[in-house]
Amino acid sequence: MVVVHHLENSRSQRVLWLLEELGVPYEVKRYERDKQTMLAPASLKAVHPLGKSPVITDDGTTVAESGAIVEYLVDRYGQGRLVPSAGTPERIRYTYWLHYAEGSVMPMLVMKLVLSRVPQAVPALIRPIARRIVGGVDTLFLGPNIRLHMDHMERELAAHTWFAGEEFTAADVQMSFPVEAAAARGEPDVPRPKLAAFLERIHARPAYRRALERGGPYQLLR
Numbered sequence: 001m002v003v004v005h006h007l008e009n010s011r012s013q014r015v016l017w018l019l020e021e022l023g024v025p026y027e028v029k030r031y032e033r034d035k036q037t038m039l040a041p042a043s044l045k046a047v048h049p050l051g052k053s054p055v056i057t058d059d060g061t062t063v064a065e066s067g068a069i070v071e072y073l074v075d076r077y078g079q080g081r082l083v084p085s086a087g088t089p090e091r092i093r094y095t096y097w098l099h100y101a102e103g104s105v106m107p108m109l110v111m112k113l114v115l116s117r118v119p120q121a122v123p124a125l126i127r128p129i130a131r132r133i134v135g136g137v138d139t140l141f142l143g144p145n146i147r148l149h150m151d152h153m154e155r156e157l158a159a160h161t162w163f164a165g166e167e168f169t170a171a172d173v174q175m176s177f178p179v180e181a182a183a184a185r186g187e188p189d190v191p192r193p194k195l196a197a198f199l200e201r202i203h204a205r206p207a208y209r210r211a212l213e214r215g216g217p218y219q220l221l222r
C-alpha cells in the first residue's frame with residue numbers, strides 16, 4: 001500500500017488529493033512542523049536522507065519530490081487517467097506545467113517567504129537595515145518576477161479551461177500548490193479572475209475535499 005509521509009501544511013497535501021482522484025488506497029503517516037523553525041521534523045530523515053516532504057513509500061519503493069511522485073503514481077495507478085495521450089499538444093503542455101510548478105514559480109514564492117522573515121531573525125539594532133534590503137530585493141526582483149509568473153498563468157487559463165487543455169489532469173494537481181500559496185500570501189495584487197476560478201474549481205472537487213479530511217487542517221505558511 002502507498003504510504004504518504006504527510007507534513008502538515010505542505011506540498012504533500014496535493015499527493016493525498018492525487019491519490020483520491022485516482023481512487024488508490026493509501027495510508028497517511030503524519031508529521032508536525034517544529035513550532036519555532038516551522039521546518040520538518042528530523043524523523044523524516046529516516047524515510048529519505050533529505051528529511052523533506054512530500055515523500056511516499058510503496059511496496060519497498062521510496063519516491064520523493066512532488067513531480068516525481070505525481071509521475072510515479074499516474075504511471076503505476078492511473079491506467080491512462082489524468083494524463084493526456086502521448087504525442088499531443090496537451091501532453092506537451094502537461095509536461096511543461098508539471099515541471100514549471102516547482103522549477104519556475106515556487107522558487108520565487110519560497111524566496112519571498114524566507115526573506116520576509118529575515119528582519120525578525122536578526123538583532124533589533126540592524127532590523128531597519130534588513131527591512132530596507134528585503135524591500136529592495138522585493139521591489140527590484142521578486143515582485144516583478146512573481147507578477148510575471150502570475151500573469152503568465154492567468155493568460156494560459158484564459159486560453160484553456162485547465163493547465164494542460166480542456167481536461168483536468170495531474171498537472172492541475174501539481175499546479176494547485178503554487179496557485180494556492182500565491183493566493184494565501186496576497187500575491188494576486190491585481191484581480192486575476194481565471195486563477196481565482198481555477199481555485200474555486202479545484203476546491204469544489206470531491207476528491208480534493210476528501211483529501212482535506214484525510215490530511216487534516218491545511219493552512220499554507222505565510
